[in-house]
Amino acid sequence: MDVNYYDYLTGLPTMTYFFETAAAIKEKITKQYDQPVLLFLNLSGMKVYNQKQGFSAGNDFLKAFSETLTKYFDKENCCRLGGVHFAAISGEKQAKDTVYKFLDSCKLLDPTNVIFPHVGIYQYSTEDVSINMACDRAKLACDALKNDKSAGLAYYDLSIRHADENHRYIVENLSKALSERWITVYYQPIVRAVNAKICDEEALARWIDPVKGFLSPADFIPILEEEKLIYKVDLYVVERVLEKMKYMESKGYSIIPQSINLSRSDFESCDIVEEIRSRVDLAGISRSMLSIEITESIIGSDFDFMMKQILRFKELGFPVWMDDFGSGYSSLNVLKEIPFDLIKFDMSFMRQFNAKNNGKIILAELMKMAFSIDVDTVCEGVETEEQIQFLREVGCSKIQGFYYGKPTPLELILQNISEKRALDYENPDETHYYETIGRVNLQDLTAITYGNEKDFNNVFNMLPMAILELKSNSVRFVRTNQSYRNFFRRFFNLNLTGNDIPITDVLKGSGAGFFSIVKQVSKDGNRAFIDELLPDGSVANYFIRKLAENSCAKTVALAVGVLSIRDASKGTTYANLARALAKDYFKLYYINLETDEYTEYDSASGSESMTIENHGENFFEQAKIEIPQRLHKDDIAMFDQFFSKENIIKEIDSQGTFTLTYRILTKDGSFYANLKAMRMQQNGNYIIIGVSNIDSQMKQKELLEKAQQEQIVYQRLMSLTGDYIALYVVDPTTEEFTEYSSASIYGEYNLPKHGKDFFAVTRKNAEKALHPDDIAGFQKVFTLENVLHEIERGGLFTFHGRLILGGKAQPYSVRVSMVKEKGENKLIVGTRLSN
Numbered sequence: 001m002d003v004n005y006y007d008y009l010t011g012l013p014t015m016t017y018f019f020e021t022a023a024a025i026k027e028k029i030t031k032q033y034d035q036p037v038l039l040f041l042n043l044s045g046m047k048v049y050n051q052k053q054g055f056s057a058g059n060d061f062l063k064a065f066s067e068t069l070t071k072y073f074d075k076e077n078c079c080r081l082g083g084v085h086f087a088a089i090s091g092e093k094q095a096k097d098t099v100y101k102f103l104d105s106c107k108l109l110d111p112t113n114v115i116f117p118h119v120g121i122y123q124y125s126t127e128d129v130s131i132n133m134a135c136d137r138a139k140l141a142c143d144a145l146k147n148d149k150s151a152g153l154a155y156y157d158l159s160i161r162h163a164d165e166n167h168r169y170i171v172e173n174l175s176k177a178l179s180e181r182w183i184t185v186y187y188q189p190i191v192r193a194v195n196a197k198i199c200d201e202e203a204l205a206r207w208i209d210p211v212k213g214f215l216s217p218a219d220f221i222p223i224l225e226e227e228k229l230i231y232k233v234d235l236y237v238v239e240r241v242l243e244k245m246k247y248m249e250s251k252g253y254s255i256i257p258q259s260i261n262l263s264r265s266d267f268e269s270c271d272i273v274e275e276i277r278s279r280v281d282l283a284g285i286s287r288s289m290l291s292i293e294i295t296e297s298i299i300g301s302d303f304d305f306m307m308k309q310i311l312r313f314k315e316l317g318f319p320v321w322m323d324d325f326g327s328g329y330s331s332l333n334v335l336k337e338i339p340f341d342l343i344k345f346d347m348s349f350m351r352q353f354n355a356k357n358n359g360k361i362i363l364a365e366l367m368k369m370a371f372s373i374d375v376d377t378v379c380e381g382v383e384t385e386e387q388i389q390f391l392r393e394v395g396c397s398k399i400q401g402f403y404y405g406k407p408t409p410l411e412l413i414l415q416n417i418s419e420k421r422a423l424d425y426e427n428p429d430e431t432h433y434y435e436t437i438g439r440v441n442l443q444d445l446t447a448i449t450y451g452n453e454k455d456f457n458n459v460f461n462m463l464p465m466a467i468l469e470l471k472s473n474s475v476r477f478v479r480t481n482q483s484y485r486n487f488f489r490r491f492f493n494l495n496l497t498g499n500d501i502p503i504t505d506v507l508k509g510s511g512a513g514f515f516s517i518v519k520q521v522s523k524d525g526n527r528a529f530i531d532e533l534l535p536d537g538s539v540a541n542y543f544i545r546k547l548a549e550n551s552c553a554k555t556v557a558l559a560v561g562v563l564s565i566r567d568a569s570k571g572t573t574y575a576n577l578a579r580a581l582a583k584d585y586f587k588l589y590y591i592n593l594e595t596d597e598y599t600e601y602d603s604a605s606g607s608e609s610m611t612i613e614n615h616g617e618n619f620f621e622q623a624k625i626e627i628p629q630r631l632h633k634d635d636i637a638m639f640d641q642f643f644s645k646e647n648i649i650k651e652i653d654s655q656g657t658f659t660l661t662y663r664i665l666t667k668d669g670s671f672y673a674n675l676k677a678m679r680m681q682q683n684g685n686y687i688i689i690g691v692s693n694i695d696s697q698m699k700q701k702e703l704l705e706k707a708q709q710e711q712i713v714y715q716r717l718m719s720l721t722g723d724y725i726a727l728y729v730v731d732p733t734t735e736e737f738t739e740y741s742s743a744s745i746y747g748e749y750n751l752p753k754h755g756k757d758f759f760a761v762t763r764k765n766a767e768k769a770l771h772p773d774d775i776a777g778f779q780k781v782f783t784l785e786n787v788l789h790e791i792e793r794g795g796l797f798t799f800h801g802r803l804i805l806g807g808k809a810q811p812y813s814v815r816v817s818m819v820k821e822k823g824e825n826k827l828i829v830g831t832r833l834s835n
Contacts (some may be wrong), residue, residue: 004016004017005017007079007080009059009062009063009080010062010063010065010066010080011066011075012066012069012070012075012078012079012080012086013075013076013079013080014079014080015079015080015081015082015087017079018078018079018087019131019132019135021076022038022089022131023131025076025077025089026089026124026131029089029090029091032091034091034092034093034094035091035092035123035124035125036089036090036091036092036124037089037090037091037092037095037121037122037123037124038087038088038089038121038122038124038131038134038135038138039073039088039089039090039095039099039119039120039121039138040081040085040086040087040119040120040121040122040135040138040139040141040142041069041085041086041087041088041117041118041119041120041142042084042085042086042117042118042120042142042146043062043065043084043085043086043115043116043117044115044116044117044118044145044146044148045114045115045116046058046061046084046115048114049061049110049112049114049115052112052114053112061109061110061115062080062084064109065086065106065109065117066078066080066086068102068105068106068109069086069102071105072098072099072101072102072105073088073089073090073094073102077089077090081135085139087135087138089131092123092125095121099119099121099153103117103119103151103152103153106151107151116149116150116151116152117151118142118145118146118148118151118152118153118154119142119152119153119154120137120138120139120140120141120142120143120144120145120153120154120155120156121138121141121153121154121155121156122134122135122137122138122141122155122156123155123156126156126157137156137160137161138156140156140160140161140163140164141154141155141156141157141160142154144160166212166219166223167223169212170219170220170223170224171223171224171227171229173209174224174229174232174233177207177209178232178233178236182207182208182209182210183205183206183207183208183233183236184205184207184208184409185203185204185205185206185237185240185241185244185409185410186203186204186205186206186407186409187201187202187203187244187258187407187408187409187410187413188201188202188204188400188405188406188407188408189201189400189404189405189423190202190259190378190398190399190400191398191399191400191404191423192397192398192399192426192434192438193388193391193392193396193397193398193399193438194392194434194437194438194467194478194479195426195434195438196404196423197423197424197425197426198256198404198423198424198425198426199256199257199398199426199431199434200256200257200258200259200291200378200398201256201257201258201259202258202259202260202261202293202400202407203237203240203241203258203259203260203261204217204261204407205217205221205233205236205237206407206409207219207220221233221263225263225264225265228265228268228269229269230263230265230266230269231263231265231266231269231270231272231275234260234261234262234263234266234272235272235275235276235279237260238260238276238279238280238290239279241258241260241290242279242280242283242285242290244258244410245258245283245285245289246283246284246285247410253417253425254425254426254427254428255289255428256289256425256426256428257288257289257290257291257319258290258291259290259291259292259293259321260290260291260292260293261293261294261295261323262292262293262294262298263298264297264298267305267306267309272309273309273312273316276290276292276318277316277318286317287316287317287318288317288318290318290319291318291319291320291321291341291342292310292313292318292319292320292321293321293322293323293344294306294310294320294321294322294323295322295323295324295327296322296323296324296325296327296334297324297327299334299338300334303337307337307338310338310340311338314339314341319341319342320340320341321340321341321342321343321344321378322334322335322338322340322342322343323344324344324346325343325344325345325346326345326346326348326349326366327346327348335373335375340375341375341376342375342376342377342378342397342398343370343375343376343377343378344377344378344379344380344400345363345366345377345378345379345380345396346380346381347380347381347401348381349363349379349381350379350380350381350382350383350387350401351381353384353386353387353390360390363379363394364394364441367394367395367396367441368394368395368441371395371439371440371441376397376398376435376439377395377396377397377398377439378396378397378398378399378400379391379396379398379399379400379401380400380401381400381401382399382400382401382402382403382404383401383402383403384403385403387401387403388403392438392442392479393441393442393479393481393482394441394442395438395439395440395441395442396438397435397438397439398438404423405423427552429551429552430550430552430553432548433548433549433550433552433557436547436548436557437467437469437478437479437547437548437557438479440465440467440479440547440559442465442466442467442479442480442481442484463483463561463562463563464481464483464486464487464561464562465480465481465483465484465559465560465561465562466479466484466560467479467480467547467557467558467559467560468518468557468558468559469555469556469557470518470519470522470555470556470557470558471500471553471554471555472503472554473502473503473504474500474501474502474503475500475501475503475506475515475518476498476500476501477496477498478498478557480496483562484496484560484562487562491534491535491536491538491540492511492535503515511532513530513532513533514530514532514542517530517542517544518544518558518560521544521545521546521558522546522556522558525546527543527544527545527546528542528543528544528545529541529542529543529563530542530544534565538565538566539565539566540562540564540565541562541563541564541565541566542560542561542562542563543560543561543563544558544559544560545558545559546558547559585690585691585692586602586691586692586693587600587602587690587691588600588601588688588689588690588691589619589688589689589690590686590688591619591686591687591688591689592685592686593645593649593685593686593687594685595617596617596618596619596620596621596645597615597616597617598615598616598617598619599615600615600616620644620645623643624640624643624644627639627643628640630664630665631662631663631664631665632662632663632664632665632670634663635662635663638662639660639662642660643660648677648687651677652677652678652679652687655823656678656820656823657676657677657678658675658676658677658678659674659675659676659677660674660675661673661674661675661694662675671693671695672693672694672695673691673692673693673694674691674692674694675689675690675691676689676690676691676692677689677690724830724831724832725745725746725812725831725832725833726739726746726830726831727739727828727829727830727831728758728827728828728829728830729826729827729828729829730758730826730827730828730829731824731826731827732784732788732818732826732827733825734756735756735757735758735759735760735784736754736755736756736758737754737755737756737758737761737829738753738754739751739752739753745805745806746831748805748806749765749768749769751765751769758829759782759783759784759787762782763778763779763782763783766778766782769803769804770801770802770803770804771802771803771804771809773802774801774802777801778799778801781799782799782814787816787827790816791816791817791818795817796815796816796817797815797816797817798813798814798815798816799813799814800812800813800834801813801814803833810833810834811833811834812831812832812833812834813831813832813834814829814830814831815829815830815832816828816829816830
């Protein structure tokens with residue numbers, strides 16, 4: 001075999017020999033009244049195949065592929081161009097009949113399914129060109145398939161030709177576009193959600209060509225990325241951004257951070273980290289003023305390498321953002337490994353904002369997650385007031401989209417500023433303040449309410465929460481969620497507008513006591529739980545804490561949550577548990593048993609509010625040192641004997657609580673105090689220790705009885721969460737039951753309040769309370785044996801179905817949990833309506 005004419009490995013004609021003979025074959029096909037076509041073939045995935053199977057196996061595949069090719073197109077009509085590229089010439093009729101059969105046969109050659117043959121076809125009916133030119137055009141068609149992970153074919157047409165011409169134009173004119181500044185930087189504002197001021201700008205490249213006109217990024221960026229030339233544009237953008245910042249500074253304008261986008265090929269073409277650092281330092285601009293945006297997709301191809309580059313940026317002081325978060329499938333894994341400063345949510349979240357899916361719920365949870373890991377947030381593609389209101393409620397820090405402004409060149413930005421048509425820029429000295437109050441998620445909690453509708457017309461979709469901004473002579477609601485606005489409208493007949501309200505007006509109204517506490521919290525920084533009488537006579541239980549101070553504007557921001565609302569005539573309920581604790585305990589300690597870290601709460605005994613006094617470590621070690629210093633000398637030995645972490649845990653595990661009575665010294669003598677500790681039901685790694693004054697023997701008896709009852713109530717509270725319309729306590733041994741509480745709407749079933757055989761009775765009652773389609777399923781699973789099995793396996797039994805209320809089907813759920821009451825096991829059974 002002459003290697004000058006035939007390939008040594010496959011035996012196919014060489015490229016040179018093929019081009020010599022193909023012209024004659026073309027003429028022969030034409031004389032047979034057929035149209036010639038030229039095929040360009042590429043074996044995509046061959047590199048991976050060689051890595052997995054070895055080069056010897058790869059050579060065997062090339063031989064088998066060549067044999068298959070000659071089977072369908074004849075040996076002299078084919079060639080190996082080189083590497084994994086092949087060509088063939090055929091009549092159009094033959095090609096149509098055989099090319100798909102050929103691709104199907106190729107599938108049998110690769111059991112690993114990593115090689116995908118791609119075929120580009122040039123039809124001579126388009127234009128009569130040389131064999132070389134036809135091969136080039138067939139290759140262009142084949143290249144259109146390069147990202148496809150399956151076998152396929154593509155025909156050369158005018159769109160491919162135009163794309164190729166545009167490709168060559170972009171590459172050939174890049175240098176001139178940069179030197180002549182055809183490429184212009186546009187800036188899109190990124191706005192702080194809480195104050196609607198510009199806090200960042202994103203720099204975006206636009207190509208304004210003297211011949212082709214305005215070119216969108218999609219027209220030139222993918223081409224430059226493919227050619228490994230995009231780094232020139234990205235560094236050019238950095239230079240223009242630095243130039244703009246220095247100009248704005250020279251004119252006395254506020255300098256705000258700018259963000260730039262980097263491509264994967266930037267990191268492959270040069271040391272992009274060092275290139276950017278040197279330019280920023282030479283310009284005399286702080287590195288913290290230039291944020292680096294990197295999409296998740298460019299990280300995955302070489303994760304370790306990209307993580308090192310990102311960490312280099314961060315170590316040098318550049319903030320790094322993850323762009324297009326949520327557009328891929330591994331965003332959370334990337335966040336786990338790389339400490340980004342900010343995540344930018346992909347605009348697809350806003351495109352699907354009003355779709356009937358869980359998009360809003362998912363976005364709210366992602367915001368909460370971002371806050372938990374101390375990562376800032378931006379949402380792209382925001383276009384409506386409704387979207388902005390939602391993002392403010394869920395704690396999105398920053399907003400970007402056409403609602404606030406499209407990408408704009410510097411000249412137009414300056415014109416808008418001079419004509420006072422531009423948004424205000426954020427004062428950098430106030431950035432930390434607004435970051436703090438903007439990132440609080442106002443959809444983070446759910447109200448827990450019990451009782452009938454008359455007792456509580458206050459069932460909100462979420463806990464009413466607001467951010468207040470307090471000045472020396474006024475207050476305003478900076479951020480509120482829908483529940484808080486509903487709360488204000490219902491009880492005060494007012495619509496919150498966000499305008500300043502004079503303090504003098506506030507102190508004259510029914511909220512005077514509340515705002516007195518607000519002012520106190522703003523000064524001392526302690527957290528407070530307070531009860532406040534509402535205009536209709538009910539009582540609201542508030543939680544208040546200080547968030548931040550703005551030294552520039554002389555304001556203080558505070559978070560306010562309405563924990564519960566209850567009828568003032570009712571006794572102690574779940575809703576006022578915090579108030580009850582504040583009245584009965586002058587000290588509360590919330591302790592992490594794994595770390596011994598603790599939070600100390602303080603309340604003057606008998607008051608109705610509680611504040612956080614201290615955070616600390618090594619609770620038990622500190623308590624063993626500090627508490628005896630305040631004890632009566634006759635009680636110190638007893639305290640030292642019984643008060644230890646090991647003994648407290650042992651007593652709690654065996655008895656449910658740990659108690660200890662001793663005397664505390666005062667200026668006037670001493671008083672008896674009772675220390676009580678119990679484990680948190682929802683998180684067994686935490687315990688609460690409360691210290692109460694029991695000096696009066698009569699009161700001591702009452703307090704001990706009350707403490708015992710509180711333990712039961714507290715366990716029930718912690719065992720079930722949600723809005724329940726009925727609550728039962730069941731003895732798992734005898735199945736005796738008692739209805740604990742129920743809502744008025746539950747009364748239409750006329751169910752027994754107490755009795756025996758709870759599970760049999762309930763299964764029977766299901767026939768008149770449940771939707772007919774749910775009865776059989778409920779009766780099957782709601783047995784004592786099955787419920788106990790589910791509780792032993794997962795801690796909770798649940799069932800979801802539909803109740804018939806007022807003639808209508810309403811979703812509901814049943815939850816069953818096991819607790820100990822007075823040393824005995826009890827089942828707590830709750831029925832709730834689902835949202």
